[in-house]
Amino acid sequence: MNAPDAAPSPLAPSASASFDFDRPVSTVEALKRSISNRLVYSVGKDVRSACARDWLFAVFYAVRDRIMDRWRETHHAAIDQDAKRVYYLSMEFLPGRMLTNALAAEGLLEDIRKACTQLGADFDTLVDLEADPGLGNGGLGRLAACFLDSMATLALPGMGYGIRYEYGMFAQRIVDGRQVEEPDQWLLNGNPWEFMRPEYSYTVRYRGHLVPDGQRVRWVDTENVIAVAYDSGVPGYELSSVATLRLWSARAESALNLEQFNRGDYMRAVEAKNWSENVSLVLYPEDKTEQGRQLRLRQEYFFVSASLQDLLRRYLKTHGSFEQLADKVAIHLNDTHPALAVPELMRLLVDEHRVPWDEAWALCQRIFSYTNHTLMPEALEVWPVDLLGWLLPRHLQIIYDINARHLAEVHARFPEDMDLLRRVSLIEENGQRRVRMAWLCALASHKVNGVSALHSDIMVRTLFADFARLWPEKFCNVTNGITPRRWLGQANQALSELIDARIGPLWRRELSHLGQLRAHADDDAFLAALRLVKQRNKRRLADYVGRELGIEIDPESLFDVQVKRIHEYKRQLLNVLHVITRYHAIRANPKGNWVPRTVIFGGKAASAYHMAKLIIRLINDVARTVNADPCVSPLLKVVFVPNYRVTLAELIIPAADLSEQISLAGTEASGTGNMKFALNGALTIGTWDGANIEIAQNVGEEHMFIFGNRAEQVAELRAHGYVPRRYYASNYELKMAIDRIADGAFSPEEPQRYQDLTRSLLESDYYQLLADYADYIATQNRVDERYRLHRDWSRSCLHNIAGVGMFSSDRAVSNYAEGIWGVRPLFEGGRPATPPWSPALAAGI
Template identity: 55%
Template sequence: MPDFAQPQPGSEQLRSRIDRKLLCSVASEPSVAGKMELYLALSQVAREQLATRWVNTQHADRESKARRVYYLSMEFLIGRAMNNALSALDLRDSAAAVFTAPGPSLGEVMECEPDAALGNGGLGRLAACFLDSMATLGLPSWGYGVRYEYGMFAQSILNGQQVEKPEAWLQDRSPWEFPRPGKHHTVRFGGTCEHHDEWAEWHAADSVEAKAFDYVIPGHGTERVSTLRLWKAAAPAEIDLGAFNTGDYQRAAEFKNRFENISWVLYPNDSTAAGRELRLRQEYFFVSASLQDILERHLIEHGTFTNLAEKIAIHLNDTHPAIGVAELMRLLIDDHGMSWAAAWDQCRRIFSYTNHTLMPEALETWKVSLINRVLPRHLLIIYRINQEFLDEVVRLYPGDIELMRRVSLIDDGGGHDRDKRVRMAHLCIVGSHRVNGVSQLHSDLMVQTIFADFARLYPERFHNKTNGVTPRRWLAQANPALSTLLDERLGGKDWRLNLDRLQDLRASADDAGFRNAFATAKRDNKLRLANYVAREVGIVLNPDSLFDVQVKRIHEYKRQLLNVLHVITRYNALLDGSAVGLAPRSVLFAGKAASSYHMAKQVIRLIHDVAAVVNNDPRTRDMLQVVFIPNYGVSVAELIMPAANLSEQISTAGTEASGTGNMKLSLNGALTIGTEDGANIEIRDNVGAENIFIFGNNTAQVNAIREAGHRPMDFYRDDPALKEALDRIDSGFFSPSDRPRYHDIFNSLLHYGDHYLLLADYADYVATQKRVDALYLSPDEWQRKAIINVAGMGPFSADRTISDYANDTWNLGTYLK
């Protein structure tokens, strides 16, 4: 175990380094440097040490010819780098001592850093946690992704509606990235293919350069680091000089933009044909550049590809990098002369795949015609993979035509060529040796439902890897008040590397002194969040109210609308005097809706309209407040998670793969109200059923309701409170200037099937919320249960998840320190 008690560099020594960087790197006089200059200088000090660790790590891995894991993901939501870097380098306390009054504090300096806009939600936050754990556990590891210039979008709210703006996080460059000028790969698109036996010559129509930028991901308690390599698209030539010289400046610029728009925005809007093509190009761009990079590094170190599967493991995080299966085959066969059989043998031993959804409509597919136009060589490879796979199926299950149709990599589109699609999840499964879900429930359902046929064909291939979060960022850094308390109670800081140490807190739940200190830390965090909300939203929260938090991507299956129905029900009860035993409550929402997702945007608008009524009603505002916190991201989450009392995890059972927000909130002492969905079940099993609020229909009951025919109108007619809440939405009570505004929400629930069963779960949800109130009004008992929640979160460390992957999937167990 690393010694966390060793002395830190003195603050005067660190101040001297910062002053030197101010002069030499920032060109600023130390005595007049502002917050931004100080931030840049401090980042340069940290960057210098990170660079040393990176060089040493890469040298050690080259010398030992290490087996490496390469994690391919469209998202890496790493947030701000400064706090994590200072903590990993053991510089945080010294830096805090340097930045004192009358100058800016360390916190004010760190706020100069924008969040790295490299993701949208849980997928990206998970990938970031995993890289942190890979480095901390000492695994030879790289992440590969796209260097988005604008992220997805910055969310602002105008008249209660989401407005998307460019998230220009790189406008002043990032001091944390290391450009690699000599490291670039050519990625090609379109054209035709000329066949030569097993290989083909691809005559591409155009190409783009992928330029590498590296981020060093430090490990904690170790000198080792991981690398996050991101690719920026660059035109083969900067501009069309001929067009420019003839005065056609627009065409000159279009030439550059046509290539470089690939890495502009995360998830281009795919509601148009052009958007869908750009998204496919984006996915292939980062996959091709990454695989070329991986093969180049391997060839330099080993001089042969015969041992490729012994030295590399490539993990596909969801289906976005699925085209990598076909790309690796193309590179090995067409560019490096390997036979099809040898290449396929290597491929199936190299790839592993994590599935993140149970909803068939969310599984990525691409039109055959689009792939043929953009990636003609890959379509041929996919067809051959499919043919050999179906031949294998026929041998195992002769005559089962329906099975072949279901498992085929190609959806035949009902016999219409224009409707044929490539099923990317099927490509991942056929091309991988291991496939996992991300919670026990999700993994069980995965093999019982969407991938049941594949589980029958390859039972040994499917397994579970319950997600986890890094305790360094999501507790130690985000919640210093609680972390200090844990250090004192647990006798040191080693819980940061061994989260199972938290179980020693269980006895402290009955210690009145510890409960009081725990409550004080929570209230400090609530005050910190309240100050942020007052500054950013203009609403003054009561820090003694119950902070009821639902923060996640806005989506119908996550059921923010069910939460809103409870808010309206609560408001109505306060008005008519039927409310008994309610605690003051502040209901906090945050999350982005996809730019083309109308219903999700309507939910955001409804939240704001309800908030405008509730927050301005003098009869209720002391008991109920509603706030939507805009532009949710990692840094905002780091404020919200420590402040939450109640964690809303209310997706329809069987729809949420795992969740990681549920883990972060519990780790910071929030109690969960949730369905039996995703990792909620495992959280319940670890903290105890009496310390969590589970409600609603479970997965089997959800399926039974759907099979019997869900009748939402029955719930509406039979429950007066539900009827009143829905009628107020539909009548325009919350939108008096536009009374029909929410007819579509009302109709989606009552006339279009209530697909996610909000009305079927409503009554139990409201009843369970009353139990929440009763417990909150008994603060000693609430704090006791909150402490037990923290104590039970040891298994949800990303270190445990990555150890499982290293041992069971990547064959890297020998590297675990």
């Protein structure tokens, strides 16, 4: 049963386990039986020859077996009730490791640990073997995963759709201070959690030409790719239900040209296969080249076409016409990446199913909803008309038809405002003609939401001001949330146990129960226990940093953490300026009353994002200088943790004392990292931006460190001509920090290395780091003062934990379900009590 050259694993027991299958058994005994059976009959090994991977797969299969009945019940309940279902379309899902998440949902974590131990397998070692799928690059994908967890916990009918990228977000290495990207081979050893569903395969078409056929259009002579479904179960807490994540993998229609192969032309023989399968090969191909842009557009259409064909197939199994489609189907667009779902649904209804145009469009406007995640112009997707027409000719035609009807309606309502037509047109006529995908989403959707109160307000007043004037009822706010099961229950078990001992475990379903902790704000014993938990988490992170990076950090120091995607608007560079300023101050007065501090960075820069990669290199150059200085390093350490991902977040966030949320006011839509840190008892230093505002309103601004200009001040500075050199010239510490970067103090081997960076700061400083610098430094000094007062700091930690009840993804998804999707739970008890913070129309609407 084992390959001849396989070596016995040190994890395996010395003898085969045996069971009496007739006697009643405990959960641990049942798990041992299941794991042993799966090892033999699914993995094909026995206990004497199994390697670590075999044990991991056997455990996976055993755990997956235990959710199957509830998964099937969830599916059957949706059919039997003819329930309206929500389909969540997202280009990114960052689920993290599946095994421990499923065990936590089933309440089996300790039982499976005991079962593995009794079988001779080290559960903790096995867990570390599981891949962390990088199917997203940050908050968007993590939010989508949290929402699926909450949909399952609330027993809402629906599923997530995305792409099964063969290679996810790149694995990041740091070599000589620089980011080096390597393939993220998360599927290298297989994925035991998923089911391949070859019976659900759909043809996705590209290019070709159009033939009019009465009221419809035939799309012929196309280049075809096959989308094959892979399903993963997402168990809700206590198995309230099991949601489905369906990811699409691309396959060629014909895998091999045998004639060319037999002639010896091996490369051309598999050319079609390679072209087809590139569609799902890698997350976000580099789009600086024409080929990269084409592939990105192919990806976006690939997954929405397969998903819409799939959901229409499911609907038509139990319905003979499309009259009830909008009553039974809700499609949610997570940002603009799935925007092509709009013309694709129109194509399928009009061309494939012969639904009249007006009826089809009316259905679309009841079915679609859209979440906007960014206000920055460079992040709003637009596609050149020429590219879209070349790759998807029918879809461009449909978009033009939608636009013509749209503009005619607007003109009829406001005949005197001709400029309004230009502003709301789906086609941007500014030199190169481009399709505005955010405009398409907003027009087709019956609801458009922002993800924090400030973001939604700015969205309505700026980005979608004209659409809000036309259809004010469309726009609303649903503040983001995170799942407490993973980000507290799983990531911080010590804190979870402490909370359970005080208020019980109900916070896992109703995060607002954490508010009861405020009653212990003056309980010195509880505050001491809270400090002890934090210290243990800091020691755990310090051990990891020492082991993996060879840097010794002091767990007694203040852990100052900024981990997130590297981007100029997130202002990691402002954090670096503070580090340099503190470094200079310590060197000038090493005997001063300093609070020892460890500044921890983590995050990936997009492979073509020159400035972001330069910031990573500067962080590492500064770390090299600071950490090597014997005068400074006992008081200040700088660490860049490579390859930041969900698994590392679960290690770093519980250990943080200070959470850096320092984006320029008005640029961060919401953030979810800020919620995770607060939930784990870190204090936020942040701008009045995104969900920082709502955290302050719920936690208490006195338990945070808010600094910097507000969004209206940012806009005023920009409108009156922002001159960064004025700040540089008038602030000695700032000037010194920038000058030291510019003159090569941190890069003596290449003094000109950061010329582009310092030039950008002094000549444009688009994200206004210099304007906020002085207040940021002063606020960091206030952080030191508070940290010296251990009891005051611990009280603020407690208030952060107690105040984040509204930031549960259960609350957010419940808001979506009630106010946007119109879906109801399949099972009794699947929904928490209706929260008092249901979505409200954005300010001014």
